[in-house]
Amino acid sequence: xxxxxxxxxxxxxxxxxxxxxxxxxxxxxxxxxxxxxxxxxxxxxxxxxxxxxxxxxxxxxxxxxxxxxxxxxxxxxxxxxxxxxxxxxxxxxxxxxxxxxxxxxxxxxxxxxxxxxxxxxxxxxxx
Amino acid sequence: xxxxxxxxxxxxxxxxxxxxxxxxxxxxxxxxxxxxxxxxxxxxxxxxxxxxxxxxxxxxxxxxxxxxxxxxxxxxxxxxxxxxxxxxxxxxxxxxxxxxxxxxxxxxxxxxxxxxxxxxxxxxxxxxxxxxxxxxxxxxxxxxxxxxxxxxxxxxxxxxxxxxxxxxxxxxxxxxxxxxxxxxxxxxxxxxxxxxxxxxxxxxxxxxxxxxxxxxxxxxxxxxxxxxxxxxxxxxxxxxxxxxxxxxxxxxxxxxxxxxxxxxxxxxxxxxxxxxxxxxxxxxxxxxxxxxxxxxxxxxxxxxxxxxxxxxxxxxxxxxxxxxxxxxxxxxxxxxxxxxxxxxxxxxxxxxxxxxxxxxxxxxxxxxxxxxxxxxxxxxxxxxxxxxxxxxxxxxxxxxxxxxxxxxxxxxxxxxxxxxxxxxxxxxxxxxxxxxxxxxxxxxxxxxxxxxxxxxxxxxxxxxxxxxxxxxxxxxxxxxxxxxxxxxxxxxxxxxxxxxxxxxxxxxxxxx
Numbered sequence: 001x002x003x004x005x006x007x008x009x010x011x012x013x014x015x016x017x018x019x020x021x022x023x024x025x026x027x028x029x030x031x032x033x034x035x036x037x038x039x040x041x042x043x044x045x046x047x048x049x050x051x052x053x054x055x056x057x058x059x060x061x062x063x064x065x066x067x068x069x070x071x072x073x074x075x076x077x078x079x080x081x082x083x084x085x086x087x088x089x090x091x092x093x094x095x096x097x098x099x100x101x102x103x104x105x106x107x108x109x110x111x112x113x114x115x116x117x118x119x120x121x122x123x124x125x126x127x
Numbered sequence: 128x129x130x131x132x133x134x135x136x137x138x139x140x141x142x143x144x145x146x147x148x149x150x151x152x153x154x155x156x157x158x159x160x161x162x163x164x165x166x167x168x169x170x171x172x173x174x175x176x177x178x179x180x181x182x183x184x185x186x187x188x189x190x191x192x193x194x195x196x197x198x199x200x201x202x203x204x205x206x207x208x209x210x211x212x213x214x215x216x217x218x219x220x221x222x223x224x225x226x227x228x229x230x231x232x233x234x235x236x237x238x239x240x241x242x243x244x245x246x247x248x249x250x251x252x253x254x255x256x257x258x259x260x261x262x263x264x265x266x267x268x269x270x271x272x273x274x275x276x277x278x279x280x281x282x283x284x285x286x287x288x289x290x291x292x293x294x295x296x297x298x299x300x301x302x303x304x305x306x307x308x309x310x311x312x313x314x315x316x317x318x319x320x321x322x323x324x325x326x327x328x329x330x331x332x333x334x335x336x337x338x339x340x341x342x343x344x345x346x347x348x349x350x351x352x353x354x355x356x357x358x359x360x361x362x363x364x365x366x367x368x369x370x371x372x373x374x375x376x377x378x379x380x381x382x383x384x385x386x387x388x389x390x391x392x393x394x395x396x397x398x399x400x401x402x403x404x405x406x407x408x409x410x411x412x413x414x415x416x417x418x419x420x421x422x423x424x425x426x427x428x429x430x431x432x433x434x435x436x437x438x439x440x441x442x443x444x445x446x447x448x449x450x451x452x453x454x455x456x457x458x459x460x461x462x463x464x465x466x467x468x469x470x471x472x473x474x475x476x477x478x479x480x481x482x483x484x485x486x487x488x489x490x491x492x493x494x495x496x497x498x499x500x501x502x503x504x505x506x507x508x509x510x511x512x513x514x515x516x517x518x519x520x521x522x523x524x525x526x527x528x529x530x531x532x533x534x535x536x537x538x539x540x541x542x543x544x545x546x547x548x549x550x551x552x553x554x555x556x557x558x559x560x561x562x563x564x565x566x567x568x569x570x571x572x573x574x575x576x577x578x579x580x581x582x583x584x585x586x587x588x589x590x591x592x593x594x595x596x597x598x599x600x601x602x603x604x605x606x607x608x609x610x611x612x613x614x615x616x617x618x619x620x621x622x623x624x625x626x627x628x629x630x631x632x633x634x635x636x637x638x639x
Contacts (some may be wrong), residue, residue, distance in 0.1 A: 037357065082458055083489075084304050100462040
């Protein structure tokens with residue numbers, strides 16, 4: 001399961017992620033991070049069996065945590081089913097169904113954002 | 128021998144006995160029955176395509192304001208339409224981009240918003256005349272407030288299209304969408320088996336005056352499209368239809384990142400199966416339609432062709448390039464192309480759409496020529512300086528700083544023992560290293576992914592590289608990767624100044 005972490009400026013100097021990994025033994029996979037001088041936003045993939053423990057620990061350290069149920073959202077009204085998103089998706093979260101409409105497998109998505117750039121009709125966006 | 132006329136088929140449409148299939152179904156029917164029996168069985172084959180067709184737009188008539196204005200320049204939602212026609216007529220083109228929102232919103236989106244019956248902001252300016260005294264106007268309209276809204280697309284329904292890929296080490300953003308580096312993907316367009324013009328490649332039934340499906344409404348072929356090149360299976364058609372009757376489902380404004388706006392057009396042509404020859408041609412399959420894979424990393428008019436490929440291979444999702452499996456993406460929607468063909472089939476079966484006999488045949492022998500250029504395009508070799516200083520790998524940052532001071536150049540190409548380019552170091556890189564207190568070996572400070580120019584490259588291409596990467600100089604390399612010169616933004620500015628006929632060195636004195 002993917003979680004979204006927000007680090008407020010006042011706690012930004014601590015190595016929170018490293019300490020959560022060491023303490024829980026969870027193999028966290030950082031999918032996306034944007035960190036600047038004052039704050040940080042990070043999307044992390046957490047093994048399901050460690051999810052509650054990891055969330056609890058982040059929260060106790062003052063990190064804002066929300067569960068990312070939909071890493072990327074496909075707006076079916078805007079989608080024209082062209083397929084421009086498919087070949088830029090390296091984790092193969094996007095594919096054609098048998099009827100040539102677009103299928104999205106959210107579990108595979110690592111939020112690289114390539115499909116959002118490639119979509120000509122603005123049908124994809126981060127949640 | 129089967130011989131039918133368009134009139135025979137129209138009679139069948141009227142009495143409800145017509146047999147219509149889509150071009151996809153026809154492939155199997157011809158395969159199974161053979162062309163003669165297929166011609167006996169099937170009366171009409173419907174085709175369809177739904178792709179980005181940049182050469183599209185619409186003529187709009189706003190009616191007169193009071194007092195009246197001759198709208199010389201006119202904007203719809205900040206997208207400029209062509210106003211150089213009669214007072215209150217304008218042509219909105221699909222690729223014109225918004226002056227306030229940039230590439231993400233353009234003429235294609237305005238057309239979609241009109242068809243969706245959304246309110247659109249109109250702004251126009253004029254010089255003012257005795258008959259049209261007004262100088263500017265602003266108003267809000269919907270498509271229903273217009274006297275006419277007539278789609279007229281100069282080039283639609285390409286018979287097939289090239290496949291795009293990218294051999295360079297950088298991502299490209301093109302009208303063929305995102306092209307990942309090192310053959311990271313390939314994009315294609317066109318409906319293959321459903322392609323309207325591929326199902327009647329010799330224009331035996333399609334021509335000027337043919338009635339077609341255009342964006343959910345009836346439309347007509349006006350004649351050959353611009354860039355019509357049937358000799359290379361790149362035929363196109365010019366089409367028109369009433370925008371007021373169109374359906375947003377079959378018409379969408381779109382934007383390709385880094386390229387700009389366009390319009391997705393849904394277009395279908397019914398092909399009357401008059402004889403077994405036509406039946407045979409409509410029996411074409413994806414495997415029979417071959418197109419070229421081009422390397423879009425070349426910014427020149429003629430891009431290198433890497434290989435030929437069929438639509439069957441493209442639709443499998445993977446093609447082989449240079450021994451590598453490369454994933455493919457269509458830019459046109461096959462899902463929607465099917466919908467166009469099946470909607471048109473339904474219209475004909477219901478008796479709501481009669482076939483028309485073309486007034487004139489489309490040309491079959493035209494070629495698409497290049498632009499005649501009367502001024503020579505300067506090349507890098509005409510402008511670059513051959514006197515340049517380079518530094519060997521293994522030297523120190525201090526050595527580089529000394530060379531820069533001595534040579535009065537801010538860019539130093541770093542070369543290997545055999546003179547090949549392996550990096551570049553600039554005065555800025557050195558300043559940064561010194562400021563961070565980390566300056567010993569060149570290897571750690573230099574940039575390794577160097578942007579380069581070649582001798583025969585037009586300077587417009589070089590200027591674009593400088594602008595895109597926000598840099599001021601490029602090493603010029605030969606085919607072996609050896610550095611043979613440098614070209615700087617100053618060299619290019621000097622040339623442009625010379626071209627414009629003023630002296631770059633001596634600025635004009637300000638006159639009072």
